[in-house]
Amino acid sequence: xxxxxxxxxxxxxxxxxxxxxxxxxxxxxxxxxxxxxxxxxxxxxxxxxxxxxxxxxxxxxxxxxxxxxxxxxxxxxxxxxxxxxxxxxxxxxxxxxxxxxxxxxxxxxxxxxxxxxxxxxxxxxxxxxxxxxxxxxxxxxxxxxxxxxxxxxxxxxxxxxxxxxxxxxxxxxxxxxxxxxxxxxxxxxxxxxxxxxxxxxxxxxxxxxxxxxxxxxxxxxxxxxxxxxxxxxxxxxxxxxxxxxxxxxxxxxxxxxxxxxxxxxxxxxxxxxxxxxxxxxxxxxxxxxxxxxxxxxxxxxxxxxx
Amino acid sequence: xxxxxxxxxxxxxxxxxxxxxxxxxxxxxxxxxxxxxxxxxxxxxxxxxxxxxxxxxxxxxxxxxxxxxxxxxxxxxxxxxxxxxxxxxxxxxxxxxxxxxxxxxxxxxxxxxxxxxxxxxxxxxxxxxxxxxxxxxxxxxxxxxxxxxxxxxxxxxxxxxxxxxxxxxxxxxxxxxxxxxxxxxxxxxxxxxxxxxxxxxxxxxxxxxxxxxxxxxxxxxxxxxxxxxxxxxxxxxxxxxxxxxxxxxxxxxxxxxxxxxxxxxxxxxxxxxxxxxxxxxxxxxxxxxxxxxxxxxxxxxxxxxxxxxxxxxxxxxxxxxxxxxxxxxxxxxxxxxxxxxxxxxxxxxxxxxxxxxxxxxxxxxxxxxxxxxxxxxxxxxxxxxxxxxxxxxxxxxxxxxxxxxxxxxxxxxxxxxxxxxxxxxxxxxxxxxxxxxxxxxxxxxxxxxxxxxxxxxxxxxxxxxxxxxxxxxxxxxxxxxxxxxxxxxxxxxxxx
Numbered sequence: 051x052x053x054x055x056x057x058x059x060x061x062x063x064x065x066x067x068x069x070x071x072x073x074x075x076x077x078x079x080x081x082x083x084x085x086x087x088x089x090x091x092x093x094x095x096x097x098x099x100x101x102x103x104x105x106x107x108x109x110x111x112x113x114x115x116x117x118x119x120x121x122x123x124x125x126x127x128x129x130x131x132x133x134x135x136x137x138x139x140x141x142x143x144x145x146x147x148x149x150x151x152x153x154x155x156x157x158x159x160x161x162x163x164x165x166x167x168x169x170x171x172x173x174x175x176x177x178x179x180x181x182x183x184x185x186x187x188x189x190x191x192x193x194x195x196x197x198x199x200x201x202x203x204x205x206x207x208x209x210x211x212x213x214x215x216x217x218x219x220x221x222x223x224x225x226x227x228x229x230x231x232x233x234x235x236x237x238x239x240x241x242x243x244x245x246x247x248x249x250x251x252x253x254x255x256x257x258x259x260x261x262x263x264x265x266x267x268x269x270x271x272x273x274x275x276x277x278x279x280x281x282x283x284x285x286x287x288x289x290x291x292x293x294x295x296x297x298x299x300x301x302x303x304x305x306x307x308x309x310x311x312x313x314x315x316x317x318x319x320x321x322x323x324x325x326x327x328x329x330x331x332x333x334x335x336x337x338x339x340x341x342x343x344x345x346x347x348x349x350x351x352x353x354x355x356x
Numbered sequence: 357x358x359x360x361x362x363x364x365x366x367x368x369x370x371x372x373x374x375x376x377x378x379x380x381x382x383x384x385x386x387x388x389x390x391x392x393x394x395x396x397x398x399x400x401x402x403x404x405x406x407x408x409x410x411x412x413x414x415x416x417x418x419x420x421x422x423x424x425x426x427x428x429x430x431x432x433x434x435x436x437x438x439x440x441x442x443x444x445x446x447x448x449x450x451x452x453x454x455x456x457x458x459x460x461x462x463x464x465x466x467x468x469x470x471x472x473x474x475x476x477x478x479x480x481x482x483x484x485x486x487x488x489x490x491x492x493x494x495x496x497x498x499x500x501x502x503x504x505x506x507x508x509x510x511x512x513x514x515x516x517x518x519x520x521x522x523x524x525x526x527x528x529x530x531x532x533x534x535x536x537x538x539x540x541x542x543x544x545x546x547x548x549x550x551x552x553x554x555x556x557x558x559x560x561x562x563x564x565x566x567x568x569x570x571x572x573x574x575x576x577x578x579x580x581x582x583x584x585x586x587x588x589x590x591x592x593x594x595x596x597x598x599x600x601x602x603x604x605x606x607x608x609x610x611x612x613x614x615x616x617x618x619x620x621x622x623x624x625x626x627x628x629x630x631x632x633x634x635x636x637x638x639x640x641x642x643x644x645x646x647x648x649x650x651x652x653x654x655x656x657x658x659x660x661x662x663x664x665x666x667x668x669x670x671x672x673x674x675x676x677x678x679x680x681x682x683x684x685x686x687x688x689x690x691x692x693x694x695x696x697x698x699x700x701x702x703x704x705x706x707x708x709x710x711x712x713x714x715x716x717x718x719x720x721x722x723x724x725x726x727x728x729x730x731x732x733x734x735x736x737x738x739x740x741x742x743x744x745x746x747x748x749x750x751x752x753x754x755x756x757x758x759x760x761x762x763x764x765x766x767x768x769x770x771x772x773x774x775x776x777x778x779x780x781x782x783x784x785x786x787x788x789x790x791x792x793x794x795x796x797x798x799x800x801x802x803x804x805x806x807x808x809x810x811x812x813x814x815x816x817x818x819x820x821x822x823x824x825x826x827x828x829x830x831x832x833x834x835x836x837x838x839x840x841x842x843x844x845x846x847x848x849x850x851x852x
Contacts (some may be wrong), residue, residue, distance in 0.1 A: 072720065073749065077645055085658035088721065089672040092661075094683065098676065109686035111456040157566045166559035172567055179574035182833055185780070185817060185825025186800075187807040188580025196572065197411035197418050208573045211566055241559065270666035274780065277808055293668045293786065296675060327672040334664050339657050345664075348726055 092335060099123070101327045107318050122325045131283065132291060132326065139288040142205035143268040150264050151257055153210045158219025159249045163241070180213040186277065193278055200282040204274055215260040222256040223249060259344045266334060288330045295326055371449075371541045375461040377477065378534055382458035385451045385527055391579070395485065396520040397444045400495040400513050402426065406593075413444035423513065429513040432499065436492050443488030447524065450481030454531050459564075462557030466550065472538060479531030486525055493517055526658075538793040583821040587815065601819040604810055613819070617794065618802040621708075625798055626776040628712045633772060635720050637765055642729030656728075659721025668783035670714060674701060674787070692821050711783065711796070725770075727761050734760050767851050770839040777828050777835075799828060 066074075098106050102117030110116065126132055161173045162164065190199075198204040230252070234244050250257075272289035279285045286294070338345075388394045392408040402423045405414075411418050418429060420437050427434050453474045460471025497515040499506070553561065584601055586594040606612055639659075646652050662670070677683045678700035689695040701710070734757065742752050781800040788796045797805070807821035843851045 066797075073645070077568055077642055078651065081643065081646060081651075081655045081659075081719075084721075085655045088662050088717065089658045091677065093678055095673060109681060109683070109689075112683060112686065153566060160566075163559050165556050166563065167556040168560070170562055171734070172560070176566060176570045179570060180613040184577040184580060185822070186803055187583065187821045187825055188577050189581040191406060192573070195406045195408050195411060197407075197415040198388065199418075201415070205571070211569045213570075216508070216566075220809070241555075241562070253845055259746060266664050270664075272668060274665065288666050289666050292672065296668070297671055297848055320676075323672060324676065327669055327676075331665055331669050333451065334663065336596055338661055338664060342657055342660070345660070346729075354563045 064125055088091070092331070095324050099321065099328050103318060103321050106321055106324075121184065122321055122330070126329065129326075131286070131323065132288075135286050135288045135291040136329075138205075138285060139269065142202070142287070143265055146206045146209045146268050147261055147264040149206065150212055151209050151261050154212060154215040154219050154260055155250060155253060155257055156245060157211070157216045158253075159223055159245050160241075161216065161220050162223050175211045176211065176216060187208060190277055190346055199278045199280060200285065201278075202285055204278050205268075205287075208274075209264075209268065212260075212264070215264070218255055218260060222253050226252055232300075232356060255347070259347050262337075262341050262344045269334065292326050292330050295323055311312075367541050371538060374534055374538050374541070375458075375678045378454070378461055378531075378538075380533075381527065381530060381549065382451075386511065386568070387571070388523070389448060389451060390576055394520045394523065396447070396518050397440055397489055398516060398518045398520075399489060400432075400496050401516045402432075402513050409444055409447065412441060413448045416441045421698040426512045429512075431504070431509055432496065433732045436495055439488060440492050443485045443492065445485075446484050447485035448528055450478045450483075450485060450528065450531075453478030453481060455617040459561050460553070462561065463551070463553035467553055470551065472535065474531050475535040475538075479528045479535065480563045482524060482531070486521060486528065489521065492570050565702035565793075577850045581822060581826045584819055588746060589815075593834065601816065601823045604816060605820060605823060608816075614797075614802075615824075618797050618799055621779060621795060622779060622798045624708055625711060625779050626772075628708060629715065630749055630769070630772055632712065632716060633769060634765070635716060636723035637719055637727050637758070638643040639724040640648075640731055640761070641753055643724065643728055644731045644757070645753075656721070656725075659720075660725065662666075663722035665718070666785050670783075671786040674714070701787065702789055704795055707795040708788075711787065714783065715788075726764060730761055730764050731757055731806075763847065766847070767843065770843055770851055773834040776834065777832055799824065802829075 097113075097115040098111050099122050100120060101111045101115040103122070104112055105116050124162070157176070157204050161169065161176075163169065166172070193199055193204060193208070198207065226249075230248060231244060234248055239247065270289060272287060272293060275285070275287040275290035276293070279290075389409045392406045392411075395403075395407060395409045395412060397403070397409055397412040397419075398407065399404070400423075403419060404422050407418060416437060419441060420434075423432065423437070426432050427437075455478075457471040457474035457478060460467045460474070463471070493515060496513055499513075517747055552558075585596060585598060587597045587600065588594050604611065605615060643652070643655070646655065675682065680697060680699045681683075682700070684700060685695045685697070705712075714754050738750055738756050742756055747755065777799055779798040781804055784796050784798050784801040787806060788801060801826050803821045806817045806824070840850050843849060
């Protein structure tokens with residue numbers, strides 16, 4: 051395998067020429083370099099959070115950590131408002147994703163039913179919003195007149211119907227052989243029972259995909275927090291909090307003061323920024339490698355629809 | 357005998373027609389509770405004009421947030437608004453009851469008869485709620501507080517009899533009248549038998565919550581476009597001004613200059629994106645030459661990871677590397693002995709390039725996946741045939757792989773073309789700073805800055821933001837149709 055490649059039919063054997071080796075070396079090198087470029091920033095942030103804070107402040111940490119300690123992470127508990135933002139983000143991610151997935155599954159299934167009253171009309175009605183975006187201000191006004199400004203429900207309710215996910219589930223369910231449903235109908239199962247007992251378990255692969263996409267989107271969301279939570283800092287999401295820490299230095303001063311309380315040596319702006327950044331990304335970086343196949347399946351499904 | 361059947365048929369037809377009236381009425385009511393202009397509970401102009409009946413019912417704090425001072429001073433009792441909220445809830449329940457009736461009207465006779473009872477109860481509940489609203493209005497008109505003059509009180513809490521009151525009253529009365537006429541047409545004996553709704557309507561009712569949510573959160577948003585045609589005075593009165601703000605965009609020198617700059621930035625950023633859109637294709641073509649599975653997996657995982665990181669975190673990364681005290685400056689210091697003492701993120705004239713590179717860094721690996729999958733679907737026989745004809749590695753890549761990717765690429769390109777005005781807000785918002793704002797401000801950021809971040813806020817900023825949002829929506833839709841039409845006529849397949 052190392053220096054010769056068998057073709058699928060097993061007949062011809064291709065010998066690598068020196069030119070091939072040159073190509074391989076360059077190709078591997080370029081890709082490894084790009085992969086490193088993609089990974090290094092995260093690694094760099096991380097080693098800075100576990101290194102000696104004085105060294106970090108002097109910028110002495112470049113490739114490997116020095117004076118490893120985890121005090122910065124325990125110090126975060128003293129950072130005002132951060133715990134609350136974590137809670138807001140985690141709870142809204144879990145709740146809104148769960149409801150969204152169930153609603154997408156149900157809607158996707160119902161819209162496959164040909165004898166629904168004006169099915170095509172209602173399906174299109176639900177899908178069309180995917181293609182337009184009224185803009186920030188009309189959106190804000192609408193949310194305001196619905197009473198969803200400075201309201202936790204703003205993280206949940208608008209995200210229940212996601213047209214793209216409905217399309218994906220619908221396409222998936224349509225690919226399930228029709229006789230499965232027909233035999234259930236003959237056995238006397240009603241629409242809701244078929245959905246709960248047959249369609250929901252059968253569409254788990256696609257539901258896993260939209261779950262993971264939905265959760266990542268929710269986790270990273272910050273526009274709604276930024277624009278809708280005008281007078282409720284206690285409802286800010288983690289990403290919004292991080293944005294404030296990165297851009298507003300007076301907030302950082304507060305952090306510094308709380309840092310003194312926590313007995314961590316040389317706690318400084320930079321370190322707090324880095325640590326909050328790592329915390330806000332950690333779930334994604336940890337979960338992503340294991341869930342990658344779902345992500346990839348997701349984009350492929352989307353591509354089939356085009 | 358024949359005559360009776362004829363009569364029954366006629367009666368059934370009349371009944372069916374009346375049920376349609378009930379359904380239309382129910383849906384109309386369900387829509388207008390979300391429309392703030394049609395709020396019957398706005399008994400004083402102290403209640404903000406953007407409050408709908410729905411909001412009045414769900415949030416007392418929103419109902420009173422302009423009235424905090426008068427309530428504190430005792431010019432109006434807080435309980436008035438508690439009762440107003442209760443009245444709104446009762447009206448809402450009445451409307452929901454009518455909707456239940458409308459939903460059940462799709463069922464068999466048994467279901468219809470059960471549903472019929474929800475009709476007058478809904479009408480009466482709405483009426484009761486309206487009565488409450490009326491009494492509270494009277495209370496505001498003739499306040500109990502006698503320590504200050506009536507005129508002063510009316511100035512603090514101006515009473516306002518909402519004309520929308522009559523609209524809702526009409527609704528309540530129609531519900532009751534419909535009940536009476538349907539009952540008259542119906543032989544009123546509660547039938548035994550199974551309660552069921554015809555399948556086609558039942559399926560519709562299942563889907564209805566989804567349809568309603570779509571309406572509330574997507575279509576209702578379009579109502580905000582009206583702001584582009586109104587001027588709001590300091591006292592909160594809207595006057596229709598036609599296309600004044602559209603003209604203002606082009607006639608006001610400073611505004612127009614900024615607008616042109618924004619358009620230029622938008623088109624440059626999108627243009628750079630289009631020019632480099634072949635990068636994921638190249639990534640995929642060369643990636644497919646990696647035969648070692650472990651390497652493939654590692655490279656793919658690491659290069660797609662940045663796509664799932666928020667732009668805020670990308671900015672955190674950028675700060676750690678390129679700010680004044682970032683890694684780059686420390687490295688330069690280590691080699692030359694002096695730190696440049698500047699933030700690389702604040703250089704105005706390289707901002708386009710910076711944004712492009714961040715975009716490539718974040719998106720290339722991810723965008724390539726679709727092409728990698730397309731390559732794995734190419735028939736190996738083609739490569740073997742090419743090999744027999746003497747094609748070398750690059751020959752096979754260029755003459756087989758690349759042409760096979762063109763269809764997918766063209767779809768992506770068309771979609772990118774349709775999105776040429778939408779760069780997204782996050783990236784440009786987090787990377788913008790006072791030094792690079794001239795070159796970084798794209799349309800989405802401009803709308804945000806006008807609408808929510810306006811320094812030197814004037815009457816014009818919000819309508820202007822709406823004008824731009826609205827034009828952008830229309831143009832983007834047009835571009836999408838053009839892209840779709842192009843795809844249809846060239847490839848025979850639509851992309852939407």
